[in-house]
Amino acid sequence: MGVRKLLLIVSSLIILLVLLTHSSEHSVDNSAMREFLESQYVPEVGLLRASITSYPDNETIWLANDNVLAERALRLLGSPLWRNVSEALRRYNISYNGRIDPLLGKPLNEFFCPEVITIGNVYSKKFNTTLLLKLERANESCRMDDWQEYADLLAYGALSDLLVGNETGAFTMYLRLLKMWDGYGFRDKAFSGVYQTYKCALFIYLYKSLGMPKEGRHVYGACIQIISELQADNGGIITGYRVVDGNVAPVGDANTETASIVAISLLGDR
Template sequence: MAHSWSQIIYIFIISTIILIKIISFYFPPSTSMRAVIHDGLDYLNDQIHPKLGLLRESPEVAPNRYWLTNDNALAGYTFSQFGYKDTRRMILRNLDDYGDFENNYIEVVMGHVVDMPPRIPEAVLITKIGDAEIWTEKHESDSRYEDWQEYANLGFMMVLNSVNQDNVDLAREQVLTTRQMFDEKGFKDKAFNGSYETYKLALAIYAASKCKVELQDGEKILEILLEMQDKNGGFHTHYDENLNPMGDTNTETTSFALLAIHTLVYR
């Protein structure tokens, strides 16, 4: 008997849960790091809508919002890096149903060369399905971040683009330049408005690992990043100057955090 699409998605979700439980025993790092990875993957899996087959933005702030890019494209890649390639394929199929799983920006994290400096993003509502809203982030504007050097996230994305172009020397130089925005608590860049953004810590670790450069204050950056993991397994989006987590946990931040940790565990 043919299975419905929702049944197939359900099977993928259950399979992912089982795989996470099994493979968690075989990670080489310490028990504490295994727990971080295991709980983070469990969190991402919990965000998958059983019928849409997409991850929601966050459990509290935006439980009915589903981003094709960056969230789901990034989460799918994260699953694949930890061995859950079937889960990524499921997510990509669902992204393809809405015609948008690339945006000439987030792909740089996945090893692709993109058009830089980044174009100013535009949030676009694709459709509504019941209470669910399907959104995507497009980078098609004629305007670019000409001041990208003043943003830590964009600086590290430029690092990754240089790595993907095999320009490792330029990438390493940019890592060192962008790291200077770290003030022993977080990246206080042009976007700073009183709270630090967690994913910039993850991007720093990820970018430095990709160009094989030792990140000054790397241990401190990792320590703060790990402190932002909630008991639900996800990573909080922001934190204050006393390193207290702020904001909800969400798919994008958790994906970046897990990718950063992956580069340290499997270097």
């Protein structure tokens, strides 16, 4: 074995050891995250409400994105409730929504503006309130021409390319996504002072899907740490954060969508 090859192997082992050590120091409690998602379950409709305290999401059930993602997250977390959610989504004939699809193994053709429709409502004895049932879906009459300026859409676009075998296109988008990282989070067109946790989770999923390239390894480690620091006492994941004096400061509520994307990113594969 040549000296160069030996050095490469040793270097790879050191990097792996650092990542494993880092992961052990900053890890998400999957059992607590499962308990959080299960606590959001509304028995009357077989779906999860969106959040705990943030209005109006604490009185809303989003079929998509939330419950389409929660179905897979609950399954990955070993919760039997995923079957209930799956059956409920089947009744509403909802499997995808034209945006989050690559996380579920379905490629996208284009990106469209989102539109929201209200489907109905249900009274919950558990939460002692009437919850609105809503759906976010793609409005195919409104094409997005600036989608590459958004970190989440770049991640979805790259994952979509991977699903159809376009690894070169996926990596190009991944590098564009990396340029949005400012050392603390992803500063994209939607950024207004608060970083969005789920964008870190999407980066983790894409990074692993690309085979964990050397480009962006530091971002992967930072995102793992950030997400672990944003796990609330109830097991959920806080939706946003600021960085104050080098420390992560949570902003917002724990919600179903963010916890579901984190679970899929950490436990799933494409």
